[in-house]
Amino acid sequence: MRIGIIGSGVAGSLLAEGLLGTPGLDVSVFERAAAGEHAEAGTGLNLGPNALKALRLHNPARHAALREASLPWRRWIVELCDGTPLLDLDMLEVADEPGVRIRWSELYRLLRAPIAPAIRQGHALEALEEDAAGRLVPVFRTPDGALARHGGFDLLVGGDGRYSRLRALTAGEPPSVQLGVCIWRMLVERADTCPFDDYGQWFEGPNRLLAFQVPGNATYVAGAFPLDGSGSIPAEARTAAFQRALFTPAHGAPSPAVAWMLDRIEAGIDSIHWARMQEAPVLRHGAAGRALFLGDAAQAMVPTLGQGATQAVEDGVLAAAVLRTGGGAAEVAALRDPRLDYVRGLSQEASDTVLGTDPVSGTRKKGEAPFLEKLRRLYRDVPAAV
Structure with a gap:
């Protein structure tokens, strides 16, 4: 054959x-x-624990x-952009082994x-x-x-x-089914001052930053925010000022992690890859x-x-x-x-x-038993034979 x-x-x-x-x-x-x-x-990218189990x-x-x-993906943290904690999940609570982070x-x-x-x-x-x-x-x-x-x-x-x-x-x-969300990604090289390591998410309303370190002293950073339509990303949205406004807390200062990312976004705005979630x-x-x-x-x-x-x-x-x-x-x-x-x-x-649910209530539900059981099924139900 x-x-x-x-x-x-x-x-x-x-x-x-x-x-x-x-x-x-x-x-x-x-x-x-x-x-x-x-x-x-x-x-960069993260591979879930089920990929490692399959291998x-x-x-x-x-x-x-x-x-x-690679680097292990051991924790999943979620905070608001002012640093308010919402979730801190040890991946071994829901998986047989950690995922990985890699270029x-x-x-x-x-x-x-x-x-x-x-x-x-x-x-x-x-x-x-x-x-x-x-x-x-x-x-x-x-x-x-x-x-x-x-x-x-x-x-x-x-x-x-x-x-x-x-x-x-x-x-x-x-x-293609458009979901009304813009997503972007970038890699920050020479990230030795990065104040976080493992997989994290930070919310300001529906606007989300996602980031983690990868091998080679680099940090992967991705953003998501609501954006209607299906054409090209508007030029205004692809500016450092627009992105800084999205992720700056309405009351108070950004957390050290978010402040670090906002500075890197401004410095590397021309290196960002833009797309629509679909x-x-x-x-x-x-x-x-x-x-x-x-x-x-x-x-x-x-x-x-x-x-x-x-x-x-x-x-x-x-x-x-x-x-x-x-x-x-x-x-x-x-x-x-x-x-x-x-x-x-x-x-x-x-x-x-990122599709409209309040990030505080939506994230906290992800730390409750029903959703954690769904994650266990996701990360563990890989067949050993066919």
Whole structure:
């Protein structure tokens, strides 16, 4: 069986590693970026404890490498921007092990290293054809402008992200659901004076800062605030003065953590990446089962709870387990989609404080037994076998 993986991101790389060397499977990986390029190389992310559990159960070598190269996510604190505490959660109260904090570029390096010989770099998917046997033939554009074909594949896997070309070609462009929130992110280098370490959130009304340190003396900072419409982010909102006003307490001074971030936002305003919070309908497969979608290609979702990349980890290792035992796209969907429905629903629920719910009451509910039990299910319910 020939399997072609489009995209060597989180899900694609883990799937490839799980399949390479399996008798009866011929696996190729096609990556749009040229050698040495890494999308979002300048930012960071947190992976939830369920991603680490999935790796520990299904790919212990990658689990060990990731632990070695990252910082642990042990605590989740939430405060108001004046420093009023709302939540301080020890992650081991709800998970089997901590999550991690890492740079995207380092995560890509770790995941791609074991599959490097199988990756064809500089291959941007442009079109699909069929061969005489009815197999899909991907057509790629290479850096020199030429078209490249590498034959027909029994299964093509889209691990090519939120704007998946494979999904668009086989099932059409997915509609985006706008949630009325602007989100931005930046990485503060040389952050040796940062007054906090682990994962934290700070609220001023519906406006939220989220930040944590990552390896290499850097701090990842992200902001979210209500913004109607669906077009480009207004120029006024992308100014240091506008952002400072969003997160400055109405009464009193900002806490030391918020004051530090506000100064870094002002100094690095030109380095911020701006976007709108949105999600897309879930689609696991297309082209009569000849195309399988993983990660953001299947399930672009809200970033709350850090489950975007985390679910891509689960997708990659569990889809590999299914395909190794002779299953196909339908079997991957049967395993993954019920779990994904739960994760998306909980992520939406946890987004209430940026979608209009009072952050004080909304956050305090997250420290109560019903929500903590939902977190335990999120972080612990990873299957050990398929």
